[in-house]
Amino acid sequence: MQGNRKASPGKQEDKIRSDCFIEIELTKSGGIHLILQSKVGSMYGKSINDLFVKMCGSFGIKNAHISVNDYGALPFTIAARFEAAYKKLVKNNTYEFLLKMNKNNLYSSSKDKMRRSRLYLPGNEPKFFINAGLHKPDGIILDLEDSVALSEKDSARYLVRNALRSVDFYGAERMVRINQLPSGLEDLQYIVPHNVHVILIPKCESAENVISVDEEIKIIKAEKNIDNDIFLMPIIESALGVIKSFEIASASQNVCALAIGLEDYTADIGVERTNEGKESLFARCQVINSAKAAGVQAIDTVFSDIEDMDGLRASVIEAKILGFEGKGCIHPRQIEIINKLFAPSENEIAKAKKIILAFEEAKKKGLGVVSLGSKMIDAPVVKRAQRILDYKP
Amino acid sequence: MKLVKNKAGRFVPEEVNGEKQIPFQGVGKYKSSGKIASPPVRSCIDFPSDGNKIVKNLKDALKKSGLKDGMTISTHHHLRNGDILTNFLFDTIHSMGIKNIRWFPSASFPCHNHLIKYLMDGTIHHIEGSMNGPLGKFTSEGKMKGMGILRSHGGRYQAIQDGEVHIDIAVISAPASDPFGNANGVQGKSACGGLGFALADSEYANKVIVVTDNLVPFPCVPWQIQGNNVDYVVRVDSLGNPAKIVSGTTEITKSPDRLLIAEYVAKFMDEAGIVKDGFSYQAGAGGINLAVIHFLKKIMIVKGIKARFIRGGSTKYLVEMLQEGLIDYILDGQTFDLDGVYSMRDNPNHVMTTPFTSYNYHSKGNFASIVDAAILGATEVDLKFNANVVSHSDGYLLHGIGGWQNCLFAKCSILTIPSFRDRIPVIVDEVTTLCGPGELIDVVVTETGIAINPKRKDLLHSLKNSLLPIRSLEEIQKEVYEICGGAPEKPKLNKKKVVAVVKWVDGTVLDSIYQVTR
Numbered sequence: 001m002q003g004n005r006k007a008s009p010g011k012q013e014d015k016i017r018s019d020c021f022i023e024i025e026l027t028k029s030g031g032i033h034l035i036l037q038s039k040v041g042s043m044y045g046k047s048i049n050d051l052f053v054k055m056c057g058s059f060g061i062k063n064a065h066i067s068v069n070d071y072g073a074l075p076f077t078i079a080a081r082f083e084a085a086y087k088k089l090v091k092n093n094t095y096e097f098l099l100k101m102n103k104n105n106l107y108s109s110s111k112d113k114m115r116r117s118r119l120y121l122p123g124n125e126p127k128f129f130i131n132a133g134l135h136k137p138d139g140i141i142l143d144l145e146d147s148v149a150l151s152e153k154d155s156a157r158y159l160v161r162n163a164l165r166s167v168d169f170y171g172a173e174r175m176v177r178i179n180q181l182p183s184g185l186e187d188l189q190y191i192v193p194h195n196v197h198v199i200l201i202p203k204c205e206s207a208e209n210v211i212s213v214d215e216e217i218k219i220i221k222a223e224k225n226i227d228n229d230i231f232l233m234p235i236i237e238s239a240l241g242v243i244k245s246f247e248i249a250s251a252s253q254n255v256c257a258l259a260i261g262l263e264d265y266t267a268d269i270g271v272e273r274t275n276e277g278k279e280s281l282f283a284r285c286q287v288i289n290s291a292k293a294a295g296v297q298a299i300d301t302v303f304s305d306i307e308d309m310d311g312l313r314a315s316v317i318e319a320k321i322l323g324f325e326g327k328g329c330i331h332p333r334q335i336e337i338i339n340k341l342f343a344p345s346e347n348e349i350a351k352a353k354k355i356i357l358a359f360e361e362a363k364k365k366g367l368g369v370v371s372l373g374s375k376m377i378d379a380p381v382v383k384r385a386q387r388i389l390d391y392k393p
Numbered sequence: 394m395k396l397v398k399n400k401a402g403r404f405v406p407e408e409v410n411g412e413k414q415i416p417f418q419g420v421g422k423y424k425s426s427g428k429i430a431s432p433p434v435r436s437c438i439d440f441p442s443d444g445n446k447i448v449k450n451l452k453d454a455l456k457k458s459g460l461k462d463g464m465t466i467s468t469h470h471h472l473r474n475g476d477i478l479t480n481f482l483f484d485t486i487h488s489m490g491i492k493n494i495r496w497f498p499s500a501s502f503p504c505h506n507h508l509i510k511y512l513m514d515g516t517i518h519h520i521e522g523s524m525n526g527p528l529g530k531f532t533s534e535g536k537m538k539g540m541g542i543l544r545s546h547g548g549r550y551q552a553i554q555d556g557e558v559h560i561d562i563a564v565i566s567a568p569a570s571d572p573f574g575n576a577n578g579v580q581g582k583s584a585c586g587g588l589g590f591a592l593a594d595s596e597y598a599n600k601v602i603v604v605t606d607n608l609v610p611f612p613c614v615p616w617q618i619q620g621n622n623v624d625y626v627v628r629v630d631s632l633g634n635p636a637k638i639v640s641g642t643t644e645i646t647k648s649p650d651r652l653l654i655a656e657y658v659a660k661f662m663d664e665a666g667i668v669k670d671g672f673s674y675q676a677g678a679g680g681i682n683l684a685v686i687h688f689l690k691k692i693m694i695v696k697g698i699k700a701r702f703i704r705g706g707s708t709k710y711l712v713e714m715l716q717e718g719l720i721d722y723i724l725d726g727q728t729f730d731l732d733g734v735y736s737m738r739d740n741p742n743h744v745m746t747t748p749f750t751s752y753n754y755h756s757k758g759n760f761a762s763i764v765d766a767a768i769l770g771a772t773e774v775d776l777k778f779n780a781n782v783v784s785h786s787d788g789y790l791l792h793g794i795g796g797w798q799n800c801l802f803a804k805c806s807i808l809t810i811p812s813f814r815d816r817i818p819v820i821v822d823e824v825t826t827l828c829g830p831g832e833l834i835d836v837v838v839t840e841t842g843i844a845i846n847p848k849r850k851d852l853l854h855s856l857k858n859s860l861l862p863i864r865s866l867e868e869i870q871k872e873v874y875e876i877c878g879g880a881p882e883k884p885k886l887n888k889k890k891v892v893a894v895v896k897w898v899d900g901t902v903l904d905s906i907y908q909v910t911r
Binding site for chain 1: 649650652653786787788814815816817840841875876877878879881882884885
């Protein structure tokens with residue numbers, strides 16, 4: 001044992017919901033002494049108590065004063081808060097207290113899965129996790145980076161790990177945004193073993209950034225004997241990143257998309273971010289071009305005014321015209337608009353049907369060259385048409 | 394205390410505060426006989442011919458009304474959490490050394506914490522009305538001398554009318570009154586909307602005191618309360634805090650889950666064929682309810698249809714729809730914001746209703762059953778669609794019934810509830826307190842699914858091919874139990890001590906609320 005004998009991570013303030021505050025003091029004797037203050041004590045007091053007994057047993061804690069202020073936290077949160085508190089005290093205990101994997105979370109993803117909407121959730125706020133999937137985003141991002149205060153980085157890792165196991169994502173692609181490298185590399189061991197689908201790499205500026213993450217993932221996968229695909233979505237957020245975007249997009253087979261982050265980019269080039277976005281037009285086009293050149297998806301930044309639905313609509317329409325295939329969301333109410341607008345229009349569907357029909361007929365006739373009207377149709381056009389027809393809302 | 398099992402299978406006392414009770418007999422099964430209460434004949438001889446009924450102060454009015462130990466005093470919740478008058482009333486009663494009052498409010502609010510000391514020292518014997526927040530906690534812990542009685546707004550009217558509760562002195566806070574006692578709630582600095590909840594009290598109480606902070610010369614119109622029923626008028630500086638009088642929950646919820654519930658409700662109503670030209674529904678002022686209005690409005694505009702009336706809980710959202718011509722009438726039971734108050738004052742199609750017109754079960758019909766759909770909340774629902782609206786799963790009494798029981802008679806009653814709150818599952822095996830029998834609850838809408846009562850084969854048929862997540866309560870419950878870490882423990886209750894009872898709309902006893910033990 002090392003360090004202080006008392007630790008109390010987590011927040012304690014009014015209006016906390018679905019979270020808890022745990023203080024552990026390791027003692028020399030007297031066994032485990034638990035003081036539980038809980039909003040749900042009369043309903044889940046016994047269950048909470050049992051969880052603490054189990055956790056103490058698993059970590060080999062024999063004597064401790066544990067005080068808990070519980071605001072209706074679910075078991076995965078209680079376990080994460082406890083582990084964070086304990087590991088602040090005992091840094092060399094590598095045991096992980098893992099709750100059972102939710103059987104609804106065992107699905108996998110694919111590289112070319114549709115990624116119209118991806119919902120960012122602050123990684124240290126469990127109350128936002130629980131029902132996020134009900135709002136049907138294509139992807140849910142548990143964020144370890146900008147939305148987590150520096151002092152909460154450790155806590156958030158345990159919480160995100162436990163959420164990946166326990167929280168039902170209701171079919172959304174399971175994503176985590178790690179911290180900026182190099183500390184983002186340390187995040188990976190908390191995430192990779194728990195069926196994460198996509199890792200977002202923030203402020204990506206070089207192919208090496210991508211490769212280092214990819215390599216680390218490989219090592220952890222080998223160690224833990226995991227073989228599910230884990231894709232990468234580098235986020236371009238700087239002038240240098242924009243210039244290097246093609247080599248970033250093509251740095252690994254596992255890169256599935258390039259995203260752009262405009263808050264940091266505009267700061268980096270020293271301008272204000274505007275709603276029209278003239279200042280970032282070059283960067284957006286460059287990122288789209290690099291993504292397409294590398295054969296991966298191009299994903300737009302978030303729209304940060306959650307009250308302005310008309311603004312969001314305009315922004316999505318523009319993004320789609322430029323060539324983006326998806327956009328970030330910071331509020332569930334943005335999802336529906338984004339999903340709808342990125343979905344193929346009736347025109348696109350009608351056109352796609354014609355293309356496929358012409359292609360099938362040409363195939364039947366044994367023609368090498370397919371044409372529709374006066375236009376030649378080649379393989380990528382057919383592929384895109386098929387994807388449009390495969391689209392399911 | 395002897396408890397008997399009623400037709401809902403719940404154990405209820407045969408006697409409450411010394412008065413014999415009829416256990417619940419089933420929905421629509423109990424028919425009362427006898428006469429409605431009749432106050433004595435009055436005469437103009439006893440009242441000043443110049444119409445001036447003003448007395449010096451409230452104490453004087455209470456003295457003149459013959460205030461004695463053990464009397465029943467009624468008050469009303471028009472001023473909601475901004476009410477200062479009720480607290481002042483009991484300060485006065487206390488200063489007169491009076492004990493054992495039966496307090497009969499139409500509802501209570503957290504501002505009435507102030508009265509706990511009078512419950513402790515015996516000034517108030519017990520409460521018949523809602524016991525919200527701290528008063529509910531006090532009652533649940535078995536600290537009230539008598540047994541509380543919870544009634545719906547309609548049930549309160551019924552109890553007065555049927556003579557179950559005889560009011561000795563009604564104290565009506567009036568944002569506007571003339572010296573004769575004609576009063577309304579739409580004028581003055583304490584304007585709150587309609588005074589409908591005080592109607593029965595003004596008609597049946599032995600003595601009626603109108604207290605106002607806005608005395609106007611005769612005539613005070615509209616006279617929501619008629620001076621012909623009033624004994625004394627008292628002037629005070631202030632009835633309450635205007636900011637809290639019209640607070641309510643008058644903002645649309647921002648919670649994505651609650652918005653999702655609201656959206657499901659609107660879509661459900663549309664797909665069930667309810668949203669058609671000339672339809673009606675009951676809207677409340679809770680965050681989800683306001684959001685339902687928002688989504689319904691969108692559907693109505695797209696379809697180009699109008700509602701004949703909306704029964705509310707009026708707020709600026711309803712007022713806007715009235716002004717935009719999307720509804721013909723607002724039938725207003727309670728006004729939650731100033732837009733509502735002004736609209737009631739200025740727009741003849743914004744009509745004040747009373748519990749008599751809307752909810753009283755012992756009358757020749759009422760509006761509640763004419764409404765096409767009512768959207769309501771609940772604290773718990775069980776697998777048989779029975780619902781609770783007064784206590785929480787930890788056993789504590791925390792809310793009143795309001796118009797909730799009465800609204801269940803709508804053609805389609807819809808409960809909007811999150812499937813769990815923090816870690817508290819809302820769909821339970823058995824409700825802690827039964828307030829609404831499942832046979833009257835048609836649909837439960839949660840963020841994870843919509844459950845239709847199997848009794849409503851018509852609705853199940855209409856929604857057969859719906860893309861909405863139609864699921865069973867069992868399925869939703871199972872999912873929530875998995876999230877919350879199993880079924881919750883039962884509340885720890887002292888089943889030997891009933892602290893309050895819940896009445897059904899016909900005056901029978903539906904359920905008991907027990908003392909919470911630690």
